[in-house]
Amino acid sequence: MTLWTAQDAAAATGGRATADWAASGISIDTRTLAPGDLFVALKDARDGHDFVAQALERGAAAALVSRIPEGVAADAPLLLVADVVPALEALGRTARARTRARMLAITGSVGKTSTKDMAAAALAPLGRVHAAEASLNNHWGVPLTLARMPADTDFAILELGMNHPGEIAPLSRMARPHVAMITTVAPAHMEAFGSIDGIAAEKASIFEGLEPGGHAIIPQGLGVTPILTAAAQAAGATVTGFGAGAEAHALSAQVEDGRTNVRARIGDGEVDFTLATTGAHFTGNAVGVLAAAAALGADPAAAARGLSDWRPYKGRGGVEQIGGITLIDDSYNANPTSLAAGLATLAAMPAGRRVAILGDMLELGADENALHRAVADFPQMQQVALVHACGPRMRHLFQALPETRRGIWAEDAAELCARAGELVQDGDVVFVKGSKGSRVASVVDAIRKARQTPQKPSNEG
Structure with a gap:
């Protein structure tokens, strides 16, 4: 199926097509590019123009660029525009209109x-x-x-x-x-x-x-x-x-x-x-x-x-049974409201020792320490038997908890990963959450590895 022809894309963006081509999809990443895609050379962490030659080698129908990249022939299938992002926006508006x-x-x-x-x-x-x-x-x-x-x-x-x-x-x-x-x-x-x-x-x-x-x-x-x-x-x-x-x-x-x-x-x-x-x-x-x-x-x-x-996307609240525990992976991101909702899910889980593994919540502003400390007073927290935490902000919550409910506090997620085998035991219901930047998702992977291969050292996760 053709999604964009060279003529349609040029008309939408005001750009110039260097050849006749037809694209069946759009890609911004050569690692996931499919043959027939239009490769869009966005500038983000790296300049997509540096990957145009690779995209064409991998079967891209054409590339949306603001200049002819080094190593790419002038007659290669390109759509030349003044600026890539506004051109992508123009494609989006045209697709919406049609x-x-x-x-x-x-x-x-x-x-x-x-x-x-x-x-x-x-x-x-x-x-x-x-x-x-x-x-x-x-x-x-x-x-x-x-x-x-x-x-x-x-x-x-x-x-x-x-x-x-x-x-x-x-x-x-x-x-x-x-x-x-x-x-x-x-x-x-x-x-x-x-x-x-x-x-x-x-x-x-x-x-x-x-x-x-x-x-x-x-x-x-x-x-x-x-x-x-x-x-x-x-x-x-x-x-x-x-x-x-x-x-x-x-x-x-x-x-x-x-x-x-x-x-x-x-x-x-x-x-x-x-x-x-x-x-x-x-x-x-x-x-x-x-x-x-x-x-x-x-x-x-x-x-x-x-x-x-429907199934939850990875890190967004999916429940799985693994190695003798129930794991609730809600590690993709966090703020006080989503954390309260996740803890309520944990509190409602039947049987098992309830364990929360929490990473810092980021971008909360000047009150971030108080907002972390306040989690200790959430009604849902009363049903949590043990809390492990990582990050300087979550330390405020950790210190506000009774000593009997404090597990391990670590400076960062990597330290919890190294101790994954110590965090949970058979029969536990385990909830993991934190902002993306806290990297607490890595603790989920470490627990999975430790529970799947208990004979190996837990710090291999």
Whole structure:
């Protein structure tokens, strides 16, 4: 299938094609490039122009560049543009304009990626779905996702992220969603925003890009819910709330064998679905997804059946049995709200000694030490028998705990990895969480290795 021809891409970007070519996909990484892809030479940690020759050798149909790289022939299949990122944005806008897909855009402080993946699973039985890969949610990830979208897509699902003020609205205006959903608002990136109200205002700017007659799916019961609602109404959106007491809410949720069986009210009807994980936050966002599906014009009952095919992405709350323990890998990222939700999942797990392994939560601003210390007072923490921690910020939590519940504190995750064999014992239910920069995900891998090969030294993980 041809995604972009040289002529179409040149018309979209105002660039010059050096040869006639047709691309079946788009890649920004030679390690995952497939033959027939258009290679986009982005500048990030390294300049993508340095890899153009390699991309063409590996079968790239062409490369999107702002100059002819050294070692690449002038008649090689290239699309020459003034600047690569604006050209990628132009491809994204053109792809958006040529499709009749119903568009869903999702943002939030917690749960964007898992909710996006839930929505993709829910809508899959109802048409051709195009969704962002992994966490492609920034200034080049969103246009890349759009540019990869086939014209005959029925439903498209985008994830919009931010680190600083003013980032979400331009992404939403590029995507022009029919439905925009906010999962929740929590203290994340506080260094850039200063207050939870500032974060809410930035998240709410997703509604600025809504198509006329668009819908806003908003979490109820938050202190900042009025801010979100006011922004949606100002954008002319139809507002649907999800959560306790809202139009869309869970009527019951029963956990059994690591799965959650849910009955929910969506609008005027009731639907049943099963999630392949536990955790009230997953249930809540799944209900929001069904509300979004209904707003897109899909049948909520059919979408609910599709949810059974969803599986948590690595590091985002998946539950597994390994080497005599139950492991909850929620190590991808963390802030106080997502940590509280994860600890609630741990507290609800039946049987076993509950063990939490926690890494620093980053970008929390001037109150970061107090926010870490306050975790000791979370009600969910009372059900945790033992806490291991790493990082200077998590030390404040560690020191606030009773000595009987303190396990090992380490300066960094590497030290916990070296002691992986000491962290857990048979029968434990183990929960791992921390910000990406804390590298606590490496502790998950070390525990897996130690439990799978107990005869080897634990520091080999």
